[in-house]
Amino acid sequence: MALALAAALVGCDSGTKELASAELVTAGLTPAEQEQGAHMRITDIEVTGPAAAQHPGTPNRIGSDRIRVRAYEPVLEPGGKPWATLVWAHGGSFLRGTLDWPEADWVSRQFADAGIQVYSVDYILASDTVQAPAPSNDVAAVLSWAAERAEPEALLAIGGASAGAHLATLAALDRADRAAAGDGRVADALILEYPTMHRVQLPDPAIAAATAGLPEQRRFSDDRIAEMYAFYLGAGPEGGAGLQAGDAPVAGELPAERLAALPPTTIVNxxxxxxxxSGEQFAEQLRAAGVPVTASIQPGTVHGYLNRPEETATSLVDAEETIDRFVIALRQIAAG
Structure with missing residues (x-):
């Protein structure tokens, strides 16, 4: 089900390849160009992924050889530097999504407008031949790559929406493990937008009442959630229940001592x-693990609203307010 991606490569060094982009803007913008709205540099790059050679017929549980990433570099005053670096993962139930989705592109532009260097990840999608933890491994690889390049004084953040929030959480844990082993720095902040963190959710009558009138495509029934995770995790031997614990972790099923490695977290449901x-339960799990967490609800919204920011005037306000919530939270974490 994964989408085929094709682009013309332009040679460069240092482990990345820049792609031809209609929105590529030279780093030295003139005042006239800035007046015309050229306030960020958007570039497609490729980052080395975690994949090794696969055995024929074996599902890819490792990740990509090369990971496509879209970089959003804010254009600042001379000598200015981004105050934060953010690695962002779109949603899509683990099996859909592209860098062109508003949940990837529009969101990244808003963060870049706030002075943040953004790397939007085109992680490998779950399919009949790609299963967990390959998608989260791709996000983790980009986070490690970004950590090496971020300004030392800049905040390093990881985040995502829906299924991407799940992958971002696992990537933050991977980065914590590597940092503990002496490999680079930890992520300083985790931001999660309407996350899915559990295969089985706690029943909530108030939420059930609020969603009862929604069209089916915007509902997440217990069966739909179970099928989503089963497809992402893959079937076990002889079609069994899936991977053994630890092979492909589910974020909301991890013990408190494991979740304690996560950085300060902001959740908007x-x-x-x-x-x-799931988002509210995960916030409680983080609090119990001793992780600083702020959780809020964007009133009047339904799942996926960041992917429809210009559907109505109200949709745009909701989406912009959500980005503002995250930017304020990141600035507070950066200020200590």
Whole structure:
């Protein structure tokens, strides 16, 4: 089900390849160009992925050889530097999504407008031949790559929406493990937008009532959630229940001592969203693990609203307010 991606490569060094981009803007913008709205440099690059050679017929549980990443570099005053670096993962139930989705592109532009260097990750999608933890391994590889290049004084953040929030959480844990082993720095902040963190959610009558009137495509029934995770995790031997514990972790099923390695976390849930139960439960799990966490609800929204920011005037306000919530949280974490 993964989408085929094709682009013309332009040679460069240092482990990345820049791609031809209609929105590529030279680093030295003139005042006239800035007046015309050229306030960020958007470039497609490729980052070395975690994949090794696969055995024929074996599902890819490792990740990509090369990971496509879209970089959003804010254009600042001479001598200015981004105050934060953010690695961002779009949603899509682990099996859909592109860098062109608003949940990837529009969101990244808003963060870049706030002076943040953003790397939006085109992680490998779950399919009949790609299963967990390959998608989260791709996100973790880009986070490690970004950590090496971020300004030492800049905040290093990781985040995502829906299934991407799940992958971002696992990537933050991977970075904590590597940092503990002496490999680079930890992520300083984790931001999660309407996350899905559990295969089985706690029942919540208030949420059920709020979502009862939604069209089926915007509902997440227990069966739909179970099928989503089963497809992402893959079947076990002879079609069994899936991977053994630890082979491909589910973030919301990890013990408190494991979750304690996560950085300060900000969660924004949609209002009429079945998955809100998962986001709220995960916030409680983080509090119990001693992780600083701020959780809020964007009123009047449904799941995926960041992917529809210009559907209505209200949609745009909701999306912009959500980005503002995250930017304020990141600035507070950066200020210590």
């Amino acid at each position: 949609a209002d009429a969203d079945d998955l809100r139960a």
